[in-house]
Each structure stands twice: as C-alpha cells, then as structure tokens.
Amino acid sequence: MIDRFTVVDGHVHTFSSYEVAHKIMTAFNKVYNIEFTNPGTGAIDEVLQNMQEMGIDFTVTANFAPAKIIHKNNTWSIEMARQYKKIVPLVSFHPDMEEPMDKLMEEYVSGGAKGIKFHPMAQGFLPYDERLEIIYRMCEEVSFPVVFHCGRVSNARINNYADIENIVPVIKKYRKIPFILTHMADGNIGDVFKIADMYENVYFDTSIIITGYPPLLEVNEPSWPDNEVVEYVIKKIGADRVVFGSDFPWGSPKHDLARFMEMKLSDAEKSMILGENAIKIFKIKI
Structure with a gap:
C-alpha cells in the first residue's frame, strides 16, 4: 500500500529462477533489439522482494x-499463486497447442487463474485465429478477462499480429469480455480515444508508455514523457479505464509508481488506476 492506495501491478513477467530469467531475457532482448538496461530479472524471488519494498499489494x-x-508455464504460474497469495496468475493459450483448450481452460480456472494473456507477435499467431474461438466463447460466458500485448516491442515489430487492427475484430465480436490493451494501445493516443469511445469493455494498461524509468524513456519512441499528456488522456477516457502495469523486468514498478504519485490526478483517479480497476477486472479478493 502506498499513501492509502492499494497497489496492483497488473503486468509483470515472472520466471522460476535467476538462471531461467537470464536465459529468456537474453534471447528476448536480442530478438527485439532492446537497447536499455533492464531494471531487474523477473525471478520470482525478486518480484516478491520488490512487492515488499515498494508497497505493491498484488502482482498480476x-x-x-x-x-x-x-x-507447463501455465501450471507453474498457478502454483506460484497457490504458494504466494499476493500473486494473481494469468494463463496463456496458443492455436498450435495439442491439448484440448476447453479442457485446459476449465483446469486453469478451477486452479485459480484470473485471466488470459496473449502476446500475438511473440507467440506468432493472429488474435482472430479461429482455433481460439472456443476460448473466447468461454471467456464471454463469464466475463473472464483477456489481456493483449498491443503494438511493438521496444520499437521492433517482427510481424503485425499484435497491431491494433488485428485485435479489434475480437473486441468487436465479444462485448462481454473485459479486454486490456497493454502499452496504452501502442501509445497511439488517437487509437486510445477511438477504442475507448467505441467499446465499453476495453481497458488500457500503462506499461512502458507511461514509464518513469529514465533509460526506457530515452529509447522507447512511443512513450509519453510529458505528464500533462498522460493526465489529459486519463481525464479524456476516464481513470476507470486505465490499469497500472510496469511490464517488469523490462519496466520498473519503482520508477513508474513514483511518477504516478507526482501526477496532477485526484486521489480517486489514482486509486482506480493503481489498484481498484485491476481488483475489479481480475476479481482479486482483498
């Protein structure tokens, strides 16, 4: 908790050990030509330590x-949430999975999964792949949240699968699913305004675009370094449509939280962004 605000970091990547974290991050950073120094590793022990030191109540x-x-990755995420009650696990799917996805979905939800994360560019599939229909229909029935990576990664775009025009067909079809578009829809303010106006079931996460981490601000082209721009966008679409997320270990929750606390937003607006919206969307039990 920070200054009376319950804090949920709605976008964190975790790994089972420092060795695994180093291996994955080294490969990922090479593919996407990431030029800045990562603020951490993402090892689960480090994530838990960050939560304690920074006043983060829950990590998604x-x-x-x-x-x-x-x-295997999904079951590990769920197991971490069983061990550490402040961890909120999302699971992922891929059209090429051999296991029946509907059966896996039932297993994951009963195990404690709170939502789905898709990274279409990195995973290599289009969001509207018909093989994912069963998952979207199941999410629609119970308003189960879906988080989409949206746009580039550190100015790199190895395919267009995560571009907004490939995500919108899914949003348009499934109006009862709470969708979160990461990175403020790739930092395109026009898209944020348009989508927020057209689709009431869409939220946006702050990761990378509204970063406070200086090395990232220097190299990431879509980021919004001007607080006045951030404040304008939030007031335009409503603080109830924005979810705080750091994208640790590529983003820095410490720097991002410090920046948000300095913004000219009301306590009610900060409370929604820093925790209340994520608690509602992911049905986090306080």
Missing part, C-alpha cells in the same frame, strides 16, 4: 510461452 503475472511449453 502476465506470462506467455510457445505452444510446446505453454501448459
């Missing part, structure tokens, strides 16, 4: 993986 683990290891 937005993990994803290739088709061959995605089930």
Whole structure:
C-alpha cells in the first residue's frame, strides 16, 4: 500500500529462477533489439522482494510461452499463486497447442487463474485465429478477462499480429469480455480515444508508455514523457479505464509508481488506476 492506495501491478513477467530469467531475457532482448538496461530479472524471488519494498499489494503475472511449453508455464504460474497469495496468475493459450483448450481452460480456472494473456507477435499467431474461438466463447460466458500485448516491442515489430487492427475484430465480436490493451494501445493516443469511445469493455494498461524509468524513456519512441499528456488522456477516457502495469523486468514498478504519485490526478483517479480497476477486472479478493 502506498499513501492509502492499494497497489496492483497488473503486468509483470515472472520466471522460476535467476538462471531461467537470464536465459529468456537474453534471447528476448536480442530478438527485439532492446537497447536499455533492464531494471531487474523477473525471478520470482525478486518480484516478491520488490512487492515488499515498494508497497505493491498484488502482482498480476502476465506470462506467455510457445505452444510446446505453454501448459507447463501455465501450471507453474498457478502454483506460484497457490504458494504466494499476493500473486494473481494469468494463463496463456496458443492455436498450435495439442491439448484440448476447453479442457485446459476449465483446469486453469478451477486452479485459480484470473485471466488470459496473449502476446500475438511473440507467440506468432493472429488474435482472430479461429482455433481460439472456443476460448473466447468461454471467456464471454463469464466475463473472464483477456489481456493483449498491443503494438511493438521496444520499437521492433517482427510481424503485425499484435497491431491494433488485428485485435479489434475480437473486441468487436465479444462485448462481454473485459479486454486490456497493454502499452496504452501502442501509445497511439488517437487509437486510445477511438477504442475507448467505441467499446465499453476495453481497458488500457500503462506499461512502458507511461514509464518513469529514465533509460526506457530515452529509447522507447512511443512513450509519453510529458505528464500533462498522460493526465489529459486519463481525464479524456476516464481513470476507470486505465490499469497500472510496469511490464517488469523490462519496466520498473519503482520508477513508474513514483511518477504516478507526482501526477496532477485526484486521489480517486489514482486509486482506480493503481489498484481498484485491476481488483475489479481480475476479481482479486482483498
């Protein structure tokens, strides 16, 4: 908790050990030509330590993986949430998964999964792939949240699968699913305004675009370094549509939280962004 605000970091990537974290991050940073120094590793021990030191009450683990290891990755995320009650696990799917996705979905939800994270560009599939229909229909029935990585990664775009025009067809079709578009819809203010106006079931997370981490601000083209721009966008679409997220270990929750606390937003607006919206969307039990 920070200054009376319950804090939920709605976008964090976690790994089972420092060795695994180093291996994955080194490969990811090479593919996406990431030029800045990462503020951490994402090892689960480090994430838990950050929470304690920074006053973060809950962390949403937005993990994803290739088709061959995605089930193992999902079960590990759920197990971490069983061990650490302040961890809120998301699971992921891939059209190439061999296991029946509806059965896995039932297993994950009964195990404690609170939502789904898709990274179409990194995972290599289009959001509207018909093989994912069963998952979207199940999410629609119970308003189960879906988080989409939206746009580029550190100015790199290896395919267009995560571009907004490929995500909107899914949003348009499933109006009862709470969708979160990460990185403020790739930092395109026009898209944020348009989508917020057209689709009441869409939220936006602050990660990377509204960063307070200086090395990231210097190299990430879509980021919004001007607080007045951030404040304008939030007041335009409403603080109830924005979810705080750091994208740790690529973003820095410490720097991002410090920046938000300095913004000219009301306590009610900060409370919604820093925690209340995520608590509602992911049905986090306080």
